[in-house]
Amino acid sequence: MDREKRNHLIRVFVAIALVYGLVAVLEFTLRPTSIIFTVLRKGAIYSLVAVSMNLLNGFTGLFSLGQAGFMLLGAYTYAILTMPTAVKESERVYRYYDALIHFDTGVLAGLIAAGLIAAVFAFFIGLPVLRLKSDYLAIATLGFAEIIRAVCQWDVLGPLTNGANLLREFKDLSRITLPFSDIPFPPTLFVFIVVGICILLIVLLINSSYGRAFKAIRDDETAAEAMGINLFRHKELSFVISSFFAGISGALLAMFQYTVQAQQFRTVLTYEILLIVVIGGIGSISGSCIASFLYIALSEWWLRGLDMGTFLGINAPDLFRSGFRRLVFSVIIMIIVLFFSRGIMGDKELSYERVRSFFKGRIHRKENAR
Amino acid sequence: MFEIKGLSVNYGGIEAVRDISLSVPAGSIVTLIGANGAGKSTTLRTIAGLVKPKAGKIEFEGEDITGKDPAYIVGKGITLVPEGRRIFPNLTVLENLKIGAYLRNDSIEEDLERVYRLFPRLRERSWQYGGTLSGGEQQMLAVGRALMSKPKLMMMDEPSLGLAPLVVKDIFSIIERVNADGVTILLIEQNANMALKVADIGYVMETGQIMLSGKGSDLINDEGVRKAYLGG
Numbered sequence: 001m002d003r004e005k006r007n008h009l010i011r012v013f014v015a016i017a018l019v020y021g022l023v024a025v026l027e028f029t030l031r032p033t034s035i036i037f038t039v040l041r042k043g044a045i046y047s048l049v050a051v052s053m054n055l056l057n058g059f060t061g062l063f064s065l066g067q068a069g070f071m072l073l074g075a076y077t078y079a080i081l082t083m084p085t086a087v088k089e090s091e092r093v094y095r096y097y098d099a100l101i102h103f104d105t106g107v108l109a110g111l112i113a114a115g116l117i118a119a120v121f122a123f124f125i126g127l128p129v130l131r132l133k134s135d136y137l138a139i140a141t142l143g144f145a146e147i148i149r150a151v152c153q154w155d156v157l158g159p160l161t162n163g164a165n166l167l168r169e170f171k172d173l174s175r176i177t178l179p180f181s182d183i184p185f186p187p188t189l190f191v192f193i194v195v196g197i198c199i200l201l202i203v204l205l206i207n208s209s210y211g212r213a214f215k216a217i218r219d220d221e222t223a224a225e226a227m228g229i230n231l232f233r234h235k236e237l238s239f240v241i242s243s244f245f246a247g248i249s250g251a252l253l254a255m256f257q258y259t260v261q262a263q264q265f266r267t268v269l270t271y272e273i274l275l276i277v278v279i280g281g282i283g284s285i286s287g288s289c290i291a292s293f294l295y296i297a298l299s300e301w302w303l304r305g306l307d308m309g310t311f312l313g314i315n316a317p318d319l320f321r322s323g324f325r326r327l328v329f330s331v332i333i334m335i336i337v338l339f340f341s342r343g344i345m346g347d348k349e350l351s352y353e354r355v356r357s358f359f360k361g362r363i364h365r366k367e368n369a370r
Numbered sequence: 371m372f373e374i375k376g377l378s379v380n381y382g383g384i385e386a387v388r389d390i391s392l393s394v395p396a397g398s399i400v401t402l403i404g405a406n407g408a409g410k411s412t413t414l415r416t417i418a419g420l421v422k423p424k425a426g427k428i429e430f431e432g433e434d435i436t437g438k439d440p441a442y443i444v445g446k447g448i449t450l451v452p453e454g455r456r457i458f459p460n461l462t463v464l465e466n467l468k469i470g471a472y473l474r475n476d477s478i479e480e481d482l483e484r485v486y487r488l489f490p491r492l493r494e495r496s497w498q499y500g501g502t503l504s505g506g507e508q509q510m511l512a513v514g515r516a517l518m519s520k521p522k523l524m525m526m527d528e529p530s531l532g533l534a535p536l537v538v539k540d541i542f543s544i545i546e547r548v549n550a551d552g553v554t555i556l557l558i559e560q561n562a563n564m565a566l567k568v569a570d571i572g573y574v575m576e577t578g579q580i581m582l583s584g585k586g587s588d589l590i591n592d593e594g595v596r597k598a599y600l601g602g
Contacts, residue, residue, distance in 0.1 A: 209468070209472065212461070212465055212468060212469055212472075213469065213472060215458065215460065215461055216458050216461065216469045216472075218460070219458035219459055219460050219461060220456050220457075220458055220459075222420065222452065222456065223452055223456035223457070223458065224458075225440050226418055226420060226449075226452055226456075227444065227449075227469050227470055227472055227473075227515070227519070228440055228441040228444030228445060228472055228473040229441070229472055230439070230441050283460075
């Protein structure tokens with residue numbers, strides 16, 4: 001039993017080390033403009049927010065659609081905090097307003113602050129909203145996310161948020177350095193490290209006694225309450241923690257995009273993440289990660305040709321033009337939801353045994369067919 | 371040890387429980403029998419803190435626990451085995467048991483061992499998901515889960531519901547064993563015959579009121595009870 005557990009841990013560790021090693025190798029060998037880096041970075045960022053949404057929807061049973069709002073809070077907090085003071089005081093970004101904040105912080109402080117601000121807002125939004133159930137909760141959180149976006153663009157808050165204008169020139173992915181030095185740090189590896197740490201924390205939470213209580217609430221609220229689990233306190237905890245990590249992923253997204261604008265954090269973003277969670281499997285962390293890389297790879301890379309005139313070597317500019325990718329993408333999603341409604345992983349996690357038995361099963365089937 | 375005085379509860383727009391009083395002496399098995407909709411479940415849910423009463427007083431070991439929240443009441447040593455078992459289907463048997471001990475900070479190993487000794491079947495299935503157990507096993511798990519909170523008083527809501535007669539027999543023998551271990555039991559049943567056989571004291575409930583009470587063995591021979599609940 002214990003040996004099995006140790007073997008399992010070693011395998012997980014080796015697998016993770018391989019992934020990070022691969023990312024590092026790619027980063028030192030490929031051109032920095034390669035599409036692979038876009039996919040890896042965005043995929044990792046989406047993994048984090050998908051896992052944070054899964055913590056709420058898959059593990060606590062709270063159908064919340066506020067992710068985009070908390071990502072926005074994180075992105076703005078990060079951008080405003082890490083923008084150098086000189087840039088804030090110049091006309092380059094705050095053209096129509098006088099910047100309110102006259103200091104700047106480092107990348108790590110910015111990331112943590114991004115999470116904390118999102119968590120604080122989640123705490124206060126959670127107080128009224130978490131008393132609602134299922135669809136009503138979804139509608140209310142969706143509403144709050146839209147309110148956050150609208151308020152963010154409000155003229156009065158201009159000195160802070162630059163109104164509806166872009167924020168830029170903050171410490172984005174091209175400006176990552178090793179701490180206390182000017183030596184540049186590989187950006188994709190940086191994203192992977194931050195995301196990895198955050199997801200590790202979520203996994204630890206889910207496997208703790210709090211995580212067990214979350215799952216009990218998801219399975220049966222009344223029974224959980226009868227066991228002495230304080231429903232509201234645990235829901236609030238899950239909501240705040242999920243939003244904390246959504247905030248950090250928002251900040252990472254800002255770093256990845258080099259600019260931030262409230263317009264980017266519409267409901268569509270939440271739906272994208274929900275889709276990833278569903279495709280990956282509700283209640284599966286590894287499923288969410290796999291699905292987000294797949295989703296990003298499809299939408300940013302593999303299906304790109306559908307918009308550009310040439311796909312799989314077929315040149316048909318009349319058919320493959322702007323917008324066709326979306327159509328194909330929608331069809332793929334419909335097929336997935338119809339035929340794989342439990343997602344790639346269901347509510348299970350990826351493990352060595354599962355991969356092995358999957359391939360074994362295939363070989364067996366082939367042999368039987370012969 | 372446990373007393374209800376003049377309890378009234380509104381539930382679902384009606385006065386489900388009207389001015390009932392009952393007492394449960396330490397170490398005994400007390401049963402509350404009655405037809406569907408008599409207000410039995412509402413009474414238990416109110417004691418557990420899931421429903422707030424309109425009037426009346428609930429006392430446990432001399433302390434007034436009326437209207438306290440469920441976590442407090444579980445912490446005091448009262449636990450509920452809910453109607454229909456309500457185990458957590460997507461948690462393993464072991465996780466289900468651990469949830470039962472959620473409010474405890476001390477070591478649970480000893481109690482886990484006790485539950486496994488009481489239900490060897492659960493030990494065999496400790497890595498199985500709760501939802502994959504049979505009805506009888508689920509009832510064992512529900513009882514085991516409740517025992518994990520180290521209760522002084524265990525309330526059981528229709529433990530025989532939907533179980534085969536042989537399994538029902540098992541469940542009742544389990545109830546007696548748990549009781550012999552020193553846990554006081556308040557049992558709700560529609561299966562009045564079985565319940566009265568194991569109970570020290572019985573209360574008969576009808577449309578929100580207690581109509582009759584007495585020793586279990588006396589009630590089982592009572593003409594009115596026989597007619598109404600035991601099929602002549």
